[in-house]
């Protein structure tokens with residue numbers, strides 16, 4: 001077969017293979033778009049574990065009518081100029097909406113503050129419709145129906161409504177913890193229903209949001225973290241050794257506000273608790289790392305959940321040191337144990353050992 005340029009739809013479906021793994025990935029992308037648009041309210045509704053329907057409504061900036069066709073075109077984004085190392089938004093690749101549109105029936109209805117009416121665009125299995133006027137308040141409403149109908153092989157890999165619903169719930173919780181000032185609602189199944197009122201955008205608000213997500217008794221069983229080393233700041237709350245779970249799902253990590261699932265961060269948390277927790281128990285809580293965007297690469301995988309730190313040892317030491325110090329200060333870890341020397345080495349601000 002001669003070499004040919006692939007069609008736009010096939011290109012988008014290939015990208016969707018990485019970006020849109022399951023319904024929860026769609027929810028993540030749409031909620032991130034709403035937050036990038038400055039929304040103060042994000043409403044998420046799903047049906048059939050997100051395979052039949054995912055609807056995300058926000059009150060953010062909206063998309064100007066003339067830009068709607070661009071929003072569903074590959075490599076079109078309002079979030080990145082030419083410097084890929086200066087990323088301050090959750091999205092930047094310009095591929096989430098075209099990817100979703102290539103494997104589902106996607107409708108976007110949007111209205112900016114100065115527009116007289118809303119406009120709507122639809123994409124079905126990659127085919128883009130003409131713009132049409134619609135009724136809506138300021139903001140954006142994105143509806144995704146029949147996810148993966150255009151890629152039946154992917155559809156076969158879905159785990160069933162309950163599992164997909166609970167993955168959606170986890171994704172929303174993970175993002176919501178980083179945006180306490182935004183109100184989130186999730187409806188679909190009763191088991192995953194969420195209503196997270198807007199909280200203050202400060203440490204108290206963050207703790208209240210965490211309590212909504214991790215349980216009302218979390219704050220009573222949490223230790224505050226606040227440490228800085230060589231320009232990397234760590235804040236957050238982690239549970240005391242008697243307040244644990246059988247898995248690490250409720251361990252949330254954020255790098256510059258972006259939810260990440262980083263093995264090195266998880267390993268550092270495990271190491272910090274190694275002396276006080278059995279191997280099959282996991283602390284819960286949230287870690288917020290803040291550092292110069294130039295010191296961390298978020299463009300590692302299309303789903304953007306992976307990060308690469310310029311100095312992974314520094315981040316590991318910071319996390320271990322801060323958690324161990326918090327445990328010791330709360331009297332939950334003998335300060336004079338054999339690892340005391342290590343603790344001193346890991347103390348925030350100290351020179352790396």
Ligand SMILES: Nc1ncnc2c1ncn2[C@@H]1O[C@H](COP(=O)(O)OP(=O)(O)OP(=O)(O)O)[C@@H](O)[C@H]1O
Pocket residue numbers: 029033034037058060061062063070071072076077078079090091092093094095096097098139140
């Ligand atoms: N809810 C929304 N409110 C306002 N604008 C939006 C919304 N969703 C999408 N957009 C606009 O559409 C563009 C394309 O969205 P899309 O998610 O495909 O790409 P992106 O967010 O720029 O990058 P990524 O692929 O990394 O998510 C965005 O850059 C943004 O300008």
Ligand SMILES: [Mg+2]
Pocket residue numbers: 029032033091092096097
């Ligand atoms: Mg996006």
